[in-house]
Amino acid sequence: MFWYLFLIAGFLCFLHIFCNYNERARKIRKIPGPEDTFVLGNAPALMRSSVDLMKLARSLAKENSGIYRLWVYPLGAVNIYNPDDVETIVSNMKYNEKSEIYKVLRPWLRDGLLVSKGSKWQERRKILTPTFHFNILRQFCQVLEDNSQRFVESLNEMTGRPIDVVPIISEFTLNSICETAMGTKLSDYNRSEINAYKDAIYNLGYVFYQRFIKIFYFFDFSFNLTPLSRRQDGYLKTVHGFTKKVIAERTEYINKYGMKILEDAAVDDDTYVYKKKKTAMLDLLITAKKEGLIDDIGIQEEVDTFMFEGHDTTASGLAFCFMILAHHKDVQVKIFAEIEEILGDSKRNVTMEDLPKMKYLERCIKESLRLYPPVPFISRSLNEDVRLSNYDIPAGTFCHIHIYDLHRHPALYKDPEQFDPDRFLPENSVGRHPYAYIPFSAGPRNCIGQKFAMMEMKVAVAEVLRKFTLEPVTHPEDIRIIADAVLRNEGPVKVTFVKRQ
Numbered sequence: 001m002f003w004y005l006f007l008i009a010g011f012l013c014f015l016h017i018f019c020n021y022n023e024r025a026r027k028i029r030k031i032p033g034p035e036d037t038f039v040l041g042n043a044p045a046l047m048r049s050s051v052d053l054m055k056l057a058r059s060l061a062k063e064n065s066g067i068y069r070l071w072v073y074p075l076g077a078v079n080i081y082n083p084d085d086v087e088t089i090v091s092n093m094k095y096n097e098k099s100e101i102y103k104v105l106r107p108w109l110r111d112g113l114l115v116s117k118g119s120k121w122q123e124r125r126k127i128l129t130p131t132f133h134f135n136i137l138r139q140f141c142q143v144l145e146d147n148s149q150r151f152v153e154s155l156n157e158m159t160g161r162p163i164d165v166v167p168i169i170s171e172f173t174l175n176s177i178c179e180t181a182m183g184t185k186l187s188d189y190n191r192s193e194i195n196a197y198k199d200a201i202y203n204l205g206y207v208f209y210q211r212f213i214k215i216f217y218f219f220d221f222s223f224n225l226t227p228l229s230r231r232q233d234g235y236l237k238t239v240h241g242f243t244k245k246v247i248a249e250r251t252e253y254i255n256k257y258g259m260k261i262l263e264d265a266a267v268d269d270d271t272y273v274y275k276k277k278k279t280a281m282l283d284l285l286i287t288a289k290k291e292g293l294i295d296d297i298g299i300q301e302e303v304d305t306f307m308f309e310g311h312d313t314t315a316s317g318l319a320f321c322f323m324i325l326a327h328h329k330d331v332q333v334k335i336f337a338e339i340e341e342i343l344g345d346s347k348r349n350v351t352m353e354d355l356p357k358m359k360y361l362e363r364c365i366k367e368s369l370r371l372y373p374p375v376p377f378i379s380r381s382l383n384e385d386v387r388l389s390n391y392d393i394p395a396g397t398f399c400h401i402h403i404y405d406l407h408r409h410p411a412l413y414k415d416p417e418q419f420d421p422d423r424f425l426p427e428n429s430v431g432r433h434p435y436a437y438i439p440f441s442a443g444p445r446n447c448i449g450q451k452f453a454m455m456e457m458k459v460a461v462a463e464v465l466r467k468f469t470l471e472p473v474t475h476p477e478d479i480r481i482i483a484d485a486v487l488r489n490e491g492p493v494k495v496t497f498v499k500r501q
C-alpha cells in the first residue's frame with residue numbers, strides 16, 4: 001500500500017514538474033498572475049460561473065498593472081490592458097492571427113472575416129472594405145433614419161414605465177443591418193423566425209462560455225461527444241437557416257430585377273470597387289460569385305459574420321448608452337440643446353450632413369463605448385516570440401487584450417468609472433496614448449463596420465432624445481457582465497422613456 005501511494009505521489013510530482021517547469025511554462029510563469037495550484041496551474045481558478053469569471057478578470061486587472069498571465073498546461077495566455085503592449089500586438093501584421101479561443105465561433109462563422117486568417121482574410125477584406133465607403137454610408141443614413149423612426153414609434157407604446165431596452169434595440173439593429181448590408185426587410189419574415197434567430201445567437205453565447213471554462217468542452221473531440229454539442233447543432237441550424245433565407249431572397253430579387261447600383265456613389269482610386277460600381281454588401285458578394293471570386297459557402301460565411309457583428313455589437317453599445325444617459329439628466333439636456341441648434345424646431349429627419357455637427361453627442365457615445373465596450377475582449381495567437389512589458393513571451397502563447405480593463409485603467413483615465421463625455425474634447429485628449437481607447441480595436445484587423453456603427457448609434461440616440469427623456473432604472477452598479485463574445489448584462493437593462501412635452 002505504502003509503495004502504491006509513494007508511486008502515485010512520485011508520478012504526480014513528476015507531472016507537476018513536467019507541466020509547470022518546462023521552458024515555455026517557466027517563461028510564462030515569470031509574468032505575475034494568480035497563484036498556481038499543484039499540477040493544474042490556474043485551471044481551478046477559471047472553473048466558475050459566467051458572472052464570476054468576469055469578476056475574476058476585473059479583479060486580476062486591478063491587482064496587476066497592465067499585464068498578467070494564466071497558465072494551464074499546455075495552454076498559456078498573456079493578458080494585456082496597457083496601451084504600449086496593445087500597440088505592439090494590434091498594430092503589427094505579424095500578430096494579427098486570431099487565437100484558438102475563436103475556434104468556438106468556427107462552427108457558426110466558419111471562415112468569415114472575423115475569424116479567417118492569411119491570404120483568405122486579406123482577399124475578403126479587400127472585397128468587403130468598399131461596402132462601408134462614405135458614399136455608401138450616405139445611402140444607408142436614410143434607411144437608418146427610417147428604422148429609427150420605427151424604433152421611436154415602438155417606444156411610444158411603452159412610455160412611462162420601466163422597459164428592458166435590449167430586445168427592442170436588437171430588433172432595431174438587426175433590421176438596420178438587414179436593410180442596409182443585406183438589402184432585405186425583416187418585416188418580410190415572420191416574428192417567430194426572427195425571435196428564433198436572436199434566441200439562437202444568445203444561446204450560442206452560453207455554449208461559447210461553457211467551452212471556454214471547461215477543458216473537456218474546449219477540445220473538439222471531447223466536446224463533440226457531449227449533449228451540449230447537439231444543442232449547439234440545433235442553434236446553428238436555426239442561425240444558418242435564417243441567413244440562408246436572406247441570401248436566397250436577395251439572389252432571387254437580383255435575378256428578377258437586376259442589381260441596385262447606388263447612384264451617387266462616386267468612384268475613387270483608393271478603394272477596390274467591384275466593376276467600378278458600388279453596391280450593398282450582399283449584392284457585391286453575389287456579383288463577386290458570378291466572377292468566381294467567392295463561392296456559396298464564402299457568401300454564407302460573410303453574411304453570418306456581418307449579421308452577427310453588425311447587429312449584436314451596436315445593440316449592446318446602444319443599450320448601455322441609454323442606461324448611462326438615463327443617469328445623467330444634465331448630459332441629456334446638452335444633447336437635446338445641440339440637436340435643437342442643428343435642426344431648429346423643424347420636424348425634419350436627421351441627415352448625413354447633420355451628423356458631423358453633433359459633436360457633443362459623439363463624445364457621449366464615445367464615452368459610453370469606453371465604459372461599456374461592446375467587444376470587451378479580443379485575442380491573438382502569437383506565432384512568434386514577442387517582448388511585452390519587459391517579459392519574453394514565447395511563440396504559441398495566446399494574447400488576450402482586455403479592452404474593458406484598458407478603458408478603465410486609472411493610469412490612463414482620471415476617475416475611470418465616472419461618465420464624463422468631455423474626456424474626448426480635443427484639448428482633453430492631448431497626450432493620451434493612441435491605443436488607450438480602442439472600442440473598435442485598431443490596426444489592420446480593426447472593425448470594418450465602425451463608421452456604420454457610429455452613424456447608426458448617433459441617428460438612433462438623436463431621434464430617441466428628440467422625443468423622450470430617459471429615467472434611470474437599472475444602475476451601473478447593478479450590471480453583472482457575463483462571459484460572451486459581446487458585452488451583456490446577466491439580466492435586463494431597464495430604462496423608462498418619458499415623452500417630451
Ligand code: HEM
Pocket residue numbers: 098113114115125177181305306309310311313314317373374375378379438439440441444445446447448449450452453
Ligand atoms: C458599436 C459597434 C461595434 C463595435 C464596438 C465593434 C468592435 C469590433 C472589434 C473590437 C473588432 C475586432 C475583433 C477582434 O479582433 O477579434 C471588430 C471586428 C469586426 N467588426 Fe465590428 N464592431 C461594431 C460594429 C460592427 C458592425 C456594425 C459591423 C458590420 C456592419 C462590424 C463588423 C466587423 C467585422 C466583419 C469584423 C472583423 C474584421 C476583420 O477581422 O477584418 N462591426 N469589431
